[in-house]
Amino acid sequence: MDAPSLDSLRQEIDAIDGELHGLIQRRAALVDRIAASKPPGGLALRPGREAKVMRQRLETHQGPFPAAAVYRMWREMMCAFTMMQTPDIKVAICRPHDQPGYWDLARDHFGCQITFVANDTPAQVLAAVRANPSTLGVVPVPIEADAAPWWPLLAGRDATLPNVVARLPFLVMPNARARGISAFVLARMEPEESGDDRALISIESMDGLSRNRISGALAKAGLPAFTSVLDQVAGGVHHYLVELPGVIADSDKRLRELEIALELKNGRVAAIGAYAVPSTARA
Numbered sequence: 001m002d003a004p005s006l007d008s009l010r011q012e013i014d015a016i017d018g019e020l021h022g023l024i025q026r027r028a029a030l031v032d033r034i035a036a037s038k039p040p041g042g043l044a045l046r047p048g049r050e051a052k053v054m055r056q057r058l059e060t061h062q063g064p065f066p067a068a069a070v071y072r073m074w075r076e077m078m079c080a081f082t083m084m085q086t087p088d089i090k091v092a093i094c095r096p097h098d099q100p101g102y103w104d105l106a107r108d109h110f111g112c113q114i115t116f117v118a119n120d121t122p123a124q125v126l127a128a129v130r131a132n133p134s135t136l137g138v139v140p141v142p143i144e145a146d147a148a149p150w151w152p153l154l155a156g157r158d159a160t161l162p163n164v165v166a167r168l169p170f171l172v173m174p175n176a177r178a179r180g181i182s183a184f185v186l187a188r189m190e191p192e193e194s195g196d197d198r199a200l201i202s203i204e205s206m207d208g209l210s211r212n213r214i215s216g217a218l219a220k221a222g223l224p225a226f227t228s229v230l231d232q233v234a235g236g237v238h239h240y241l242v243e244l245p246g247v248i249a250d251s252d253k254r255l256r257e258l259e260i261a262l263e264l265k266n267g268r269v270a271a272i273g274a275y276a277v278p279s280t281a282r283a
């Protein structure tokens, strides 16, 4: 049998493109209906749902087409669908001049359409998010060597304070500038479950707390064992960023029990968000 001609193969591609395009338009019509069920004027972003959609695609992906491309295509679509619902959405990025990778990390996640605004410090990003409920923030994941920890600010009670709602990269991409760095996404919304999450708890204490003391107090409060603890001291106050499996709301009674179990004098415990555990798929 003769091999199919170049023309007929391209006709097949044209037919597939027509189907794909039609499916995207059907997806858009459903997004319109979903938008109608959300509070009007609010941020339409649902990071937990997005993580579930992405995991499903990455887990079922097969064949030579790169998983990184599947990821970028779905991220581009989901961001366009979020923008259809929240047209004034923006992203404030902490992108110091010597660290251009955070910009790439954010583009891989938020696609090419959303307006990005570069900032030099996490404090500036936080201010931009607090000033506008449709502005998301992208800040470096804290490390112990940071000179000035910014995340304890999230533990305040002001209604404009955002939560951590996602961690980037969700899929480690092959691009060079973003290699080896991670960021938190900040948004003025409650974090939501994706089925595999890490909750972030901030503990402020006048005295140093050992890992043993923290783990004993977590058990006493009925909370799961921590997966990591970051310890930073600022102005003589100890700040611990504790990660636990799951999503924990600031109103969760176990946090008050944790405060009691830690016997904090003038200290406090607060939930500052949660993120979907990144995929381990190969890009």
Ligand SMILES: C=C(O[C@@H]1C=C(C(=O)O)C=C[C@H]1O)C(=O)O
Pocket: 031, 034, 044, 045, 046, 047, 049, 050, 053, 077, 078, 079, 081, 082, 085
């Ligand atoms: C469509 C929705 O809105 C947004 C877009 C999503 C998508 O395109 O799949 C998923 C979550 C939201 O960020 C939704 O909430 O389901």
